[in-house]
Amino acid sequence: MARMKFLCDAERCIECNACVTACKNEHDIPWGINRRRVITLKDGVPGERSISMACMHCNDPPCAAVCPVDCFYQTADGVVLHSKDLCIGCGYCFYACPFGAPQYPQATNFGGRGKMDKCTFCTGGPEADNTMEEYQKYGTNRLAEGKLPLCAEMCSTRALMAGDGEVLADIYKERTVRRGYGSGAWGWSTAYGSDDRGGAFGPRGGGAGAS
Amino acid sequence: MTKLLRLLPVLFVLLLAAPAVQAQFDQTPGPNAPTSKDEVQLYQTPDKLTGRVSIPDGKLGVLVQPEGREWREFRMVWLKIIAGVLFLGPIAALAVFYLIRGTIRIHGGRSGRPVLRFGGMDRFAHWTTAVSFLIMAVTGLVVTFGRTLLIPLIGHPNFTTLAEASKYMHNFFSVPFVIGLLMIFVLWVRDNIPERADLVWLKTMGGIFGKSGEHPEAGRFNAGQKGVFWAVVFGGGALAVSGFLLMMPFAVTGIGGMQILHVVHGVVAALMIALIIGHIYIGTIGMEGAFDAMGSGVVDENWAKDHHRRWYEEQLRTGGANQDERLRHHAAE
Numbered sequence: 001m002a003r004m005k006f007l008c009d010a011e012r013c014i015e016c017n018a019c020v021t022a023c024k025n026e027h028d029i030p031w032g033i034n035r036r037r038v039i040t041l042k043d044g045v046p047g048e049r050s051i052s053m054a055c056m057h058c059n060d061p062p063c064a065a066v067c068p069v070d071c072f073y074q075t076a077d078g079v080v081l082h083s084k085d086l087c088i089g090c091g092y093c094f095y096a097c098p099f100g101a102p103q104y105p106q107a108t109n110f111g112g113r114g115k116m117d118k119c120t121f122c123t124g125g126p127e128a129d130n131t132m133e134e135y136q137k138y139g140t141n142r143l144a145e146g147k148l149p150l151c152a153e154m155c156s157t158r159a160l161m162a163g164d165g166e167v168l169a170d171i172y173k174e175r176t177v178r179r180g181y182g183s184g185a186w187g188w189s190t191a192y193g194s195d196d197r198g199g200a201f202g203p204r205g206g207g208a209g210a211s
Numbered sequence: 212m213t214k215l216l217r218l219l220p221v222l223f224v225l226l227l228a229a230p231a232v233q234a235q236f237d238q239t240p241g242p243n244a245p246t247s248k249d250e251v252q253l254y255q256t257p258d259k260l261t262g263r264v265s266i267p268d269g270k271l272g273v274l275v276q277p278e279g280r281e282w283r284e285f286r287m288v289w290l291k292i293i294a295g296v297l298f299l300g301p302i303a304a305l306a307v308f309y310l311i312r313g314t315i316r317i318h319g320g321r322s323g324r325p326v327l328r329f330g331g332m333d334r335f336a337h338w339t340t341a342v343s344f345l346i347m348a349v350t351g352l353v354v355t356f357g358r359t360l361l362i363p364l365i366g367h368p369n370f371t372t373l374a375e376a377s378k379y380m381h382n383f384f385s386v387p388f389v390i391g392l393l394m395i396f397v398l399w400v401r402d403n404i405p406e407r408a409d410l411v412w413l414k415t416m417g418g419i420f421g422k423s424g425e426h427p428e429a430g431r432f433n434a435g436q437k438g439v440f441w442a443v444v445f446g447g448g449a450l451a452v453s454g455f456l457l458m459m460p461f462a463v464t465g466i467g468g469m470q471i472l473h474v475v476h477g478v479v480a481a482l483m484i485a486l487i488i489g490h491i492y493i494g495t496i497g498m499e500g501a502f503d504a505m506g507s508g509v510v511d512e513n514w515a516k517d518h519h520r521r522w523y524e525e526q527l528r529t530g531g532a533n534q535d536e537r538l539r540h541h542a543a544e
Contacts, residue, residue, distance in 0.1 A: 190277070
């Protein structure tokens with residue numbers, strides 16, 4: 001089974017924000033929620049780089065570990081998903097996530113976080129694939145249709161790639177060899193560590209994969 | 212001097228939270244040492260790595276915040292150990308103590324003569340704070356330990372209902388808690404200023420281990436009660452401030468600040484729970500006649516002589532004791 005990953009090539013990203021727009025449009029994301037965003041470092045000075053960032057679907061997801069209601073799970077493809085029926089909007093996953101992926105709707109009364117929303121790798125949620133219920137809570141389920149996440153499909157410079165981690169790593173390796181200079185893939189060591197399964201966040205496991 | 216005294220508990224709280232806070236500031240590379248030049252940046256920046264986003268939401272500019280790892284370690288390991296030990300430890304210790312010492316009896320039994328100890332306002336302030344605290348303690352423990360202890364018992368959907376209700380109760384009961392806390396402070400601060408007699412009380416631990424049943428003399432509040440008062444004022448204050456800031460994400464602090472606030476909130480809450488377990492023990496089964504003070508508000512004269520002789524003598528002078536027929540009535544109810 002493929003291990004699905006995102007890879008953003010910072011040498012290629014031109015900060016066009018097409019991935020952000022594609023994501024928002026595809027899933028009907030409400031105003032104020034950003035499942036994906038493009039961050040520019042050293043803006044306007046030499047060495048400027050842009051990186052498209054969303055949930056990286058970690059091997060040992062911190063969000064899943066700290067969740068008090070245990071609402072996260074990992075699919076066989078390695079995609080980290082959560083159940084909005086179980087989520088209580090406590091914000092713990094947001095404290096733990098290294099990438100700032102969890103988003104909360106501007107909610108209700110004081111204390112005001114609604115149920116968490118994040119990138120699903122276009123894989124929906126725990127509901128049956130491609131049902132209206134799944135769409136309303138999590139957006140479309142492209143993986144169930146045999147398609148990859150739209151953000152990566154939309155990327156005009158092929159900076160953002162999504163798919164089988166090993167294939168992505170091969171493509172990226174080839175690029176760095178051609179370019180003649182190496183560049184670590186953003187977030188990969190944080191999200192995936194050296195091993196494909198477990199261990200990325202220190203000695204203690206207990207993420208969604210383990211429970 | 213008073214300024215110094217006020218600072219002391221704050222320092223105490225900070226000291227307790229220091230290891231976890233230190234971990235927040237002192238970032239060290241994890242087991243995954245960076246393998247390339249560009250990645251090194253992620254770990255070398257003392258703060259998190261922040262850039263610019265064109266989305267009108269500046270806080271999304273944070274690319275990577277490695278501090279989440281330390282916070283995860285605290286939430287998953289240290290908080291559970293600290294809260295678990297501070298919850299079960301005092302209960303076990305008091306159970307053993309109860310078996311050895313039993314209920315502390317009133318010397319010479321009840322006299323049947325009432326002395327007014329806490330009026331309606333005192334008791335209202337106490338119980339408003341107490342009930343809010345207990346509800347917040349229980350709901351906080353549900354959110355902290357529920358995944359480990361309750362999900363296997365009641366299942367995910369039921370636990371979500373419970374946890375969500377807990378979250379809202381935890382948030383809303385903070386309001387009566389703070390009101391009660393302010394009332395307690397205003398009503399009792401005058402009688403809780405430390406004095407010389409407190410040293411004697413502390414030296415003998417209030418005579419609790421003495422077989423003879425001798426009690427060091429005390430005014431309205433003895434040194435132990437004063438300790439509870441100041442711990443509640445400062446601990447409760449720390450809980451309220453950290454809690455309100457956590458309720459309003461990004462209003463004052465960013466995500467790093469919220470992680471530290473959560474650590475402070477969790478550690479102080481665990482300490483307060485331990486303290487209140489002791490407080491409940493001595494106010495109920497631990498001491499005969501003690502519950503009356505906060506129950507009916509009227510204590511037995513012999514209890515007052517035993518535990519608060521100086522206060523009792525003041526009451527005799529000012530007419531609070533043994534003179535008011537109305538009080539007798541009140542005690543009989």
